[in-house]
Amino acid sequence: MKNISKTYPGVKALENVSLELKTGEVHCLVGENGAGKSTLMKVLSGAISKDSGQILIDDIEVQINSPYDSQKLGIGMIYQDFRLVPELSAAENIVLGNEPVLNRFSFINKSKANQIAANALVQLGETIDLDNPVKKLSVAQRQMVEIAKAISKKIKILVMDEPTASLTKTETEKLFAVIKKLKNDGVGIIYISHRLEEIFLIADRITILRDGKLINTCPAAEADRNKLIKWMVGRELENEYPRIESKPGREVLRVQNLNSDRLKKINFSLSTGEVLGLAGLVGAGRSDLANIIFGADKKSSGKIFLEGEEVNFKDPRDAIDNGIALLTEDRNLYGLIMQMSIRENISISNLISLLKGPFIQYKQENKVANEYLDKLKIKAPSIETKVESLSGGNRQKVVLARWLFTNAKVIIFDEPTVGIDVGVKFEIYNLINRLVEEGIGVIVISSDMPELIGISHRIIVMSNGEISGELTGDKIQQENIMELAVSNL
Ligand SMILES: Nc1ncnc2c1ncn2[C@@H]1O[C@H](COP(=O)(O)OP(=O)(O)OP(=O)(O)O)[C@@H](O)[C@H]1O
Ligand SMILES: [Mg+2]
Numbered sequence: 001m002k003n004i005s006k007t008y009p010g011v012k013a014l015e016n017v018s019l020e021l022k023t024g025e026v027h028c029l030v031g032e033n034g035a036g037k038s039t040l041m042k043v044l045s046g047a048i049s050k051d052s053g054q055i056l057i058d059d060i061e062v063q064i065n066s067p068y069d070s071q072k073l074g075i076g077m078i079y080q081d082f083r084l085v086p087e088l089s090a091a092e093n094i095v096l097g098n099e100p101v102l103n104r105f106s107f108i109n110k111s112k113a114n115q116i117a118a119n120a121l122v123q124l125g126e127t128i129d130l131d132n133p134v135k136k137l138s139v140a141q142r143q144m145v146e147i148a149k150a151i152s153k154k155i156k157i158l159v160m161d162e163p164t165a166s167l168t169k170t171e172t173e174k175l176f177a178v179i180k181k182l183k184n185d186g187v188g189i190i191y192i193s194h195r196l197e198e199i200f201l202i203a204d205r206i207t208i209l210r211d212g213k214l215i216n217t218c219p220a221a222e223a224d225r226n227k228l229i230k231w232m233v234g235r236e237l238e239n240e241y242p243r244i245e246s247k248p249g250r251e252v253l254r255v256q257n258l259n260s261d262r263l264k265k266i267n268f269s270l271s272t273g274e275v276l277g278l279a280g281l282v283g284a285g286r287s288d289l290a291n292i293i294f295g296a297d298k299k300s301s302g303k304i305f306l307e308g309e310e311v312n313f314k315d316p317r318d319a320i321d322n323g324i325a326l327l328t329e330d331r332n333l334y335g336l337i338m339q340m341s342i343r344e345n346i347s348i349s350n351l352i353s354l355l356k357g358p359f360i361q362y363k364q365e366n367k368v369a370n371e372y373l374d375k376l377k378i379k380a381p382s383i384e385t386k387v388e389s390l391s392g393g394n395r396q397k398v399v400l401a402r403w404l405f406t407n408a409k410v411i412i413f414d415e416p417t418v419g420i421d422v423g424v425k426f427e428i429y430n431l432i433n434r435l436v437e438e439g440i441g442v443i444v445i446s447s448d449m450p451e452l453i454g455i456s457h458r459i460i461v462m463s464n465g466e467i468s469g470e471l472t473g474d475k476i477q478q479e480n481i482m483e484l485a486v487s488n489l
Pocket of ligand 2: 037038161391393
C-alpha cells in the first residue's frame with residue numbers, strides 16, 4: 001500500500017500511509033485507538049474507498065472497489081466488529097460469500113458447506129456445533145467462527161483486526177498455531193492488536209501509526225515494549241499501573257453461601273476503599289458470578305446483601321436501579337445504539353438524573369458527555385458524533401462512560417481494557433482508583449494477569465465454580481494465583 005490517504009468529515013483518518021507485506025511474514029500494525037489501523041485495512045479489503053494512494057500486489061497495481069474484489073485477489077479479512085449473521089448457523093456463516101458452495105439457484109449446498117466449515121474448524125482445533133445459530137454461541141466461539149471463515153478460502157493475504165480481543169489464553173494459542181501454519185504456507189499476515197505481549201510473540205515486523213500518520217516500520221527484534229509505547233503514545237509512560245493505598249471502609253456487598261448450577265458455596269464481601277480482583281481460568285465461573293449479582297442469571301440458593309440489606313434482583317434493570325453496574329465482556333449485548341450520538345448513548349443509562357420535572361436538562365447532559373469525552377480521551381470531533389463512526393476502542397470507551405454515569409454503588413468490570421490502547425488503559429485504572437476513593441465498590445475480572453495484579457488490593461481466585469483462595473499484600477503473585485486457579489480441577 002503506497003501513500004494511502006483517507007478523510008472522513010472532520011477527521012483525517014490516514015495521511016500518506018505506506019505499508020509493505022512480504023510472503024510468509026507476520027506484520028503487526030499498532031497504534032492508539034483511532035490511529036487509523038482499521039481504516040487502512042478497510043481500504044485494503046474494499047470495505048471503504050481511499051481518497052488517494054495505490055495498492056500493489058506482486059508489484060502490479062490493483063483496483064479494489066469492493067470486498068468482492070479483494071476476495072478475488074486472495075485477501076482474507078477478519079474484522080474487529082463481528083460481521084457474522086446471528087440467525088445463520090456457524091457452517092452457513094463460514095461459507096457465506098464463498099461461491100463454489102452455492103449451486104446455480106444460489107442455495108447453499110449444505111453438506112459441502114458443512115464439510116468446508118468442519119475443515120476450517122479442525123485447523124483451528126475447535127469443535128463447534130455447526131448447525132447452531134451463531135447467536136447461541138459464546139463470544140469466543142463466534143470469534144473462532146470468524147477466523148474459520150477467513151481461512152476457509154484460498155488466501156494470499158490475511159488481515160486480522162484484534163482477533164484475540166475476546167479469546168482466552170488457550171484459544172489464543174490455537175490461533176497462533178494456525179498463524180504459524182499459514183506463515184509456512186507463504187501467506188502474508190497483517191495483525192492488529194493492543195496486547196503488546198502478543199506482538200512480540202508473533203511479529204516479524206511492526207508498523208506504528210499515530211493520528212493517521214506512519215510513525216515507523218521496523219523489524220520486531222529492533223523494538224521493545226517501551227519503544228513501542230513511546231512510538232504509539234508519543235511520550236513515555238513511567239508506570240503502567242497507578243496504585244492507590246487500600247483503605248477498606250464499610251461493607252457494600254456481601255455474597256453468602258451462594259449456589260447455582262455452575263457455582264458452589266460462594267462467600268465473599270466487598271468493602272469501599274479497595275479494588276477486589278477476581279481471578280481464575282476461563283470457565284472458572286467468574287462471569288457467572290458477576291451475572292448472578294447483576295440479576296442476569298439465577299442463583300439456586302444463598303443470599304446477596306447490598307449495603308447490609310438483602311437483595312433479590314429479578315433482572316438487570318432491577319439491579320441497575322438499585323446501584324449495581326456490570327460492564328460485560330460482550331460488547332454487543334448491552335451495547336451501543338450505533339445511529340445515536342455519543343451524548344445520547346452516555347445519557348440514556350441515567351436519564352432520570354438529568355430530569356428536572358419532565359424536562360431533560362440539556363446543559364447538564366452536554367456537560368456530562370463532554371466530561372467523559374475528555375476524561376476517557378474519546379477520539380471524536382464532538383459529543384454529537386454518531387457512535388457508528390468511532391473506532392473500535394473508542395466505542396468501547398463510550399460503553400464505559402455510560403456505566404460510569406449510572407451512579408452505581410457497586411461496579412463490576414469484566415475485562416475492562418480489552419481493545420483499549422496502553423495510554424487509555426492507564427486512564428481507566430486512574431478512573432477505577434477515583435471510583436474507589438469516592439466510596440464505590442469495585443470488582444475487576446481480568447484475564448490479563450499483570451493488569452489484575454497491578455490494580456487489585458485483594459484477589460479472590462475461583463476454580464471450577466468455587467472460591468479456591470484469597471490473596472492480599474505481597475502474596476498477590478502470578479504463581480500463587482495460577483496455583484489456586486488450577487487447585488480444583
Ligand atoms: N465511518 C466513519 N465516519 C467518520 N469517521 C470515521 C469513520 N470510521 C472511522 N472514523 C475515524 O477515523 C479515525 C481512525 O479510525 P480507525 O477505526 O481506523 O482507528 P483504529 O486505529 O482502528 O482504532 P481502534 O484501536 O480503536 O480500533 C478515528 O478518528 C475514527 O473516529
Ligand atoms: Mg480498529
